[in-house]
Amino acid sequence: MPKLLLIEDDRETADEIVAEFTDLGFDVTWAATGIEGLDQARAGKPDAMIVDRLLPGMDGLTIVEALRKEQMRTPVLVLSALGAVDDRVRGLRAGGDDYLTKPFELVELIARVDALLRRPVDNRDTKLRVGPLELDLIERTAKRGDRSVELLPREFRLLEYMMQRKDQVLTRAMLLEEVWKYKFVPQTNLVDVHMGRLRRKIDEPNEPPMIHNVRGVGFVLRAPA
Amino acid sequence: MRLPEVTRSVTFRWGLAVAGIYVLFVLALFAAIYWQTNRYLTVRSDEVVTKQAEVLARADAHELIDTVNLLPRQNPRRVEHAGLFAADGRRMAGDIAGIPPGLALDGIAQAAMILAGLDTPVAQAVRAAGRRLPGGEVLVIGRNVDEIVEISAIVGETLAAGLLPALFLSVAVGMLLSLRAQRRVAEVNRSVQRIVAGDLRQRLPARGSEDPFDRLAAIVNGMLERIEALIQEIAGVGDDIAHDLRTPLTRMRVALERGRANARSLDEARTVIDRAIAGLDQSLAIVTALLRIAEIEHTRRLAGFSDVALADIVREVCDLYEPIAEEKGVRLSVDLAARPIVQGDRDLLLEAVANLADNAIKFTPAGGNVELGLLSRDGESVVRVGDTGPGISEAERDLVVRRFYRSDRSRQSRGVGLGLSLVMAIVKLHGFGLTLTSGPGLVAEIVCPPAAGATRRNES
Numbered sequence: 001m002p003k004l005l006l007i008e009d010d011r012e013t014a015d016e017i018v019a020e021f022t023d024l025g026f027d028v029t030w031a032a033t034g035i036e037g038l039d040q041a042r043a044g045k046p047d048a049m050i051v052d053r054l055l056p057g058m059d060g061l062t063i064v065e066a067l068r069k070e071q072m073r074t075p076v077l078v079l080s081a082l083g084a085v086d087d088r089v090r091g092l093r094a095g096g097d098d099y100l101t102k103p104f105e106l107v108e109l110i111a112r113v114d115a116l117l118r119r120p121v122d123n124r125d126t127k128l129r130v131g132p133l134e135l136d137l138i139e140r141t142a143k144r145g146d147r148s149v150e151l152l153p154r155e156f157r158l159l160e161y162m163m164q165r166k167d168q169v170l171t172r173a174m175l176l177e178e179v180w181k182y183k184f185v186p187q188t189n190l191v192d193v194h195m196g197r198l199r200r201k202i203d204e205p206n207e208p209p210m211i212h213n214v215r216g217v218g219f220v221l222r223a224p225a
Numbered sequence: 226m227r228l229p230e231v232t233r234s235v236t237f238r239w240g241l242a243v244a245g246i247y248v249l250f251v252l253a254l255f256a257a258i259y260w261q262t263n264r265y266l267t268v269r270s271d272e273v274v275t276k277q278a279e280v281l282a283r284a285d286a287h288e289l290i291d292t293v294n295l296l297p298r299q300n301p302r303r304v305e306h307a308g309l310f311a312a313d314g315r316r317m318a319g320d321i322a323g324i325p326p327g328l329a330l331d332g333i334a335q336a337a338m339i340l341a342g343l344d345t346p347v348a349q350a351v352r353a354a355g356r357r358l359p360g361g362e363v364l365v366i367g368r369n370v371d372e373i374v375e376i377s378a379i380v381g382e383t384l385a386a387g388l389l390p391a392l393f394l395s396v397a398v399g400m401l402l403s404l405r406a407q408r409r410v411a412e413v414n415r416s417v418q419r420i421v422a423g424d425l426r427q428r429l430p431a432r433g434s435e436d437p438f439d440r441l442a443a444i445v446n447g448m449l450e451r452i453e454a455l456i457q458e459i460a461g462v463g464d465d466i467a468h469d470l471r472t473p474l475t476r477m478r479v480a481l482e483r484g485r486a487n488a489r490s491l492d493e494a495r496t497v498i499d500r501a502i503a504g505l506d507q508s509l510a511i512v513t514a515l516l517r518i519a520e521i522e523h524t525r526r527l528a529g530f531s532d533v534a535l536a537d538i539v540r541e542v543c544d545l546y547e548p549i550a551e552e553k554g555v556r557l558s559v560d561l562a563a564r565p566i567v568q569g570d571r572d573l574l575l576e577a578v579a580n581l582a583d584n585a586i587k588f589t590p591a592g593g594n595v596e597l598g599l600l601s602r603d604g605e606s607v608v609r610v611g612d613t614g615p616g617i618s619e620a621e622r623d624l625v626v627r628r629f630y631r632s633d634r635s636r637q638s639r640g641v642g643l644g645l646s647l648v649m650a651i652v653k654l655h656g657f658g659l660t661l662t663s664g665p666g667l668v669a670e671i672v673c674p675p676a677a678g679a680t681r682r683n684e685s
Contacts, residue, residue, distance in 0.1 A: 154545075182576075189324075193549045194548055216502070
């Protein structure tokens with residue numbers, strides 16, 4: 001059972017987050033102040049932390065910095081109502097691993113915490129494999145079983161990112177940020193269109209599907225059962 | 226009481242100080258004139274008496290007596306006096322009663338008091354020269370210096386005649402200026418009070434003259450104009466937000482209410498809830514877009530600007546939107562006629578161009594074209610996004626860049642109508658321009674003046 005520490009002063013927000021993650025099988029500890037949170041982080045050794053920036057009398061980033069100085073490597077997701085690009089950069093520089101701006105959707109938060117808990121292994125292998133799918137990072141070629149798949153560079157990038165995070169739900173915002181380096185969400189369903197094209201190439205009609213749409217959340221790549 | 230207030234004002238005090246300095250200056254000037262005149266007259270008198278004493282000393286004895294007797298009568302203003310005395314001090318000729326005590330008999334002129342006069346001798350201050358003649362007689366020539374006293378009196382009178390009005394004038398002008406300044410301040414205060422009370426159209430009074438007050442009023446009025454525009458914009462945005470949020474919220478409320486009353490199965494309830502969530506998402510998207518615009522508008526992060534190759538941005542946007550255009554049956558083409566590099570924020574510029582492309586594709590019907598172009602015109606770099614959609618009427622062009630305004634064509638489409646306002650905010654931040662013109666459809670151009678970004682960077 002992964003241990004999650006939530007440092008958030010707003011009780012309602014905290015209740016929602018705690019309830020949701022408890023349902024998902026997390027062992028959630030809630031701290032309402034920075035001091036309490038810091039103590040919990042040191043004593044409880046959580047697997048991941050969610051830290052709000054605007055805490056009473058304290059910037060959440062101070063906690064992250066303090067923990068990083070103590071060589072604590074726990075992945076941290078920083079929550080904030082401050083959305084400026086600058087704030088985001090500062091949040092990541094202070095040692096946060098991801099940054100989410102309020103208001104956010106719970107599914108987005110869950111997907112990101114999940115991603116933090118399974119950071120992609122630093123794979124030196126030049127070939128990525130998920131089930132019958134194989135991606136050659138040197139040759140820039142893709143194969144599903146014996147069938148070779150022709151991919152455009154942008155489709156290759158997308159597939160590479162998904163294969164590094166197989167079985168993980170990826171939200172549209174995450175894909176935009178990581179694959180396209182987009183820091184904003186465009187109005188059109190860009191990601192869906194790109195994903196649709198990739199899916200048509202990966203999953204042919206007679207094959208069991210590998211790219212799945214997770215309703216209201218995003219996408220996931222899984223090896224066929 | 227008006228007067229004491231006036232006298233307390235800074236202008237008035239300055240006026241007084243200036244008047245005081247003026248008085249001191251005039252006094253010094255007149256003193257100098259008096260001193261110079263006095264010296265000049267004394268020197269001249271001295272010359273005269275010395276010369277006469279010298280000439281007379283050489284004359285014959287009886288001729289001398291006549292001359293000495295004649296001298297006081299000869300000068301019409303009766304300022305010259307003469308006296309010839311025997312060795313024992315007895316007067317032999319002339320109108321001087323006796324040898325003035327203390328007079329050196331060496332022929333050099335000096336100040337002395339004598340008793341002289343043809344009819345009734347009077348004591349008077351003179352410049353006198355005395356000589357002892359070879360026969361032992363004493364010759365005294367004196368010249369009255371009352372002239373000098375008269376002149377000093379005249380100088381004093383002139384001084385009074387000139388200085389008093391000048392003083393009065395300075396004080397009066399000081400009071401006038403001070404009164405005027407106070408009146409202007411009072412006027413400004415009244416205007417400001419009205420502005421504070423909420424009348425934002427109020428402006429500071431200007432008199433059309435070029436005085437500092439007017440220039441200051443013009444500057445403040447410029448600022449007020451901007452503030453008024455901003456406040457109206459905010460008020461407008463508030464209305465727009467209320468309107469745009471109310472629509473999805475009302476729809477959600479109705480859907481939820483009806484779902485609660487009518488849903489008979491969990492699936493039916495879920496359908497209703499899904500619709501409500503979609504409505505909430507739309508509301509959140511509006512809030513997010515607004516925050517994003519506010520964020521860009523308040524960014525002063527110009528120091529973070531760097532070289533951005535516009536061609537890369539256009540290519541990236543094309544890469545991103547090609548599938549979307551294809552899906553819609555719109556042909557997306559790229560024409561890179563120039564490859565300029567500008568100073569800017571890559572992410573923001575990408576966002577701006579992406580928004581223009583997004584809009585163009587959205588409003589172009591199937592079978593149409595969207596062209597992304599990069600060109601150079603009159604030394605300016607231009608990013609052009611042209612489409613074959615319905616375009617925007619001239620009357621609406623200014624409005625579409627305002628927050629939340631959606632032309633009728635977009636009301637039928639999705640999106641929150643903030644795209645162009647967002648582009649505008651980004652373009653403004655960079656010091657670029659955004660122009661909307663009619664091509665076959667709409668042609669949107671981001672115009673980057675040469676090194677606009679660079680100048681902005683230097684300013685920060």
